[in-house]
Amino acid sequence: MPTVVNIAGTSPVDDPSYRYKMPLVFGKVEGRGNGIKTVIPNVTEVAMSLHRDAGEVTKFFGCELGAQTKYSEKDDRYIVNGSHADVALQQMVHKYIEGFVLCPQCGLPETHYKIKEGCIYHRCAACGAKEMVDMEHKLCTYILAQHKKEKKMKKEQAKKDKANPKPKADSKDTKDKKKGSDDDKKVKKKKKKDGDDTKKTKKKSKKKKLVGDDIAVVDDEKKLSDDIDDLSIASQNEVNDADAMDLAITGVQAFLQNNPNATATQTAEVVVNQQMSSALKSHDKVHILLRAIITPSFYKEQQIQKYASFISQTTKGNPIMERHLIGAVETLCINKPKNFPVMLKQLYDEEVLEEEIILQWAFDGRSGYTADAVEEGKRAGLRGEAEPFITWLQDEDDSSGSDSD
Numbered sequence: 001m002p003t004v005v006n007i008a009g010t011s012p013v014d015d016p017s018y019r020y021k022m023p024l025v026f027g028k029v030e031g032r033g034n035g036i037k038t039v040i041p042n043v044t045e046v047a048m049s050l051h052r053d054a055g056e057v058t059k060f061f062g063c064e065l066g067a068q069t070k071y072s073e074k075d076d077r078y079i080v081n082g083s084h085a086d087v088a089l090q091q092m093v094h095k096y097i098e099g100f101v102l103c104p105q106c107g108l109p110e111t112h113y114k115i116k117e118g119c120i121y122h123r124c125a126a127c128g129a130k131e132m133v134d135m136e137h138k139l140c141t142y143i144l145a146q147h148k149k150e151k152k153m154k155k156e157q158a159k160k161d162k163a164n165p166k167p168k169a170d171s172k173d174t175k176d177k178k179k180g181s182d183d184d185k186k187v188k189k190k191k192k193k194d195g196d197d198t199k200k201t202k203k204k205s206k207k208k209k210l211v212g213d214d215i216a217v218v219d220d221e222k223k224l225s226d227d228i229d230d231l232s233i234a235s236q237n238e239v240n241d242a243d244a245m246d247l248a249i250t251g252v253q254a255f256l257q258n259n260p261n262a263t264a265t266q267t268a269e270v271v272v273n274q275q276m277s278s279a280l281k282s283h284d285k286v287h288i289l290l291r292a293i294i295t296p297s298f299y300k301e302q303q304i305q306k307y308a309s310f311i312s313q314t315t316k317g318n319p320i321m322e323r324h325l326i327g328a329v330e331t332l333c334i335n336k337p338k339n340f341p342v343m344l345k346q347l348y349d350e351e352v353l354e355e356e357i358i359l360q361w362a363f364d365g366r367s368g369y370t371a372d373a374v375e376e377g378k379r380a381g382l383r384g385e386a387e388p389f390i391t392w393l394q395d396e397d398d399s400s401g402s403d404s405d
Contacts, residue, residue, distance in 0.1 A: 009098030
């Protein structure tokens, strides 16, 4: 039986190359009768792999199992009252990961807590999302209490540091050293000034010489400086998001061209690889895929119908990813707004977009799902073009409701 497994929530992650790992939790039952308890020796290692506090993980066991917990960070001893099997404890860990570790948007365990106005948020380092945790869970009371405690300790420590500043030793030797260093600084400053004056003199004499036939020297120096600039820019290896997106799209297009019989799963893997290698956000996957497969002749060539399964494989029925999909369609139709309702209708017909998600987009106003390139005026234009389709969706929803009644 493996001792290390993939970090996963309630849905398992079977990828053997998945880089997020954690040790399997195990317990030791001690005592008997009313005094029976389960000691968890490796809860610290489990918590460290999740970038969380061991006391917090232990407290979650108590909340879920309805048992009292005791823990001592000093002794590294964490106890849950009652007898609990390793399998049950591991299931609790997966449940904890689902609610308090995984990013609700990209599903990666790259989050840390951000507490504001008594609310706990996930701040994801992978995709930048900020999502609130389930504030109704009992564990939230513990997390807020710990945060308040740490904040209080920091304030007290700051007060102590302010009240008892570290004394600065100012002995005779120190003064002599300071004086010596000041003298050194003055000498260096004088040398620098003399050097600058020498440089200025050289520059002036050089300017006087560079006349007539010596223009070629100036051209050579300019060419050399241009080459140096090019080298310095290339050495930085910096690519902005727009260039990274274009590279990722080109990569997916090349894959589809070289593999015309590629499956939706294979293509989704390539899209994810391109997104990660280009250091783009997780939700950029839908932008990469859509821009790789959709061309101006999408309607004539039935491209949405052809690649519907590919798009579904990328969004995986996630409402957040479907909202980003609409954002990607907005970007595609920014200069041809009449294509927008057609694409929405086709995605709806192919069951890639849910009716509820489309209506949310229509009535939520501008949100974080719309790309910055789509200005408010242009988004309003797209909304206007989609109005008949939105009305049709609402009418259909009302009619289906009355039929069921």
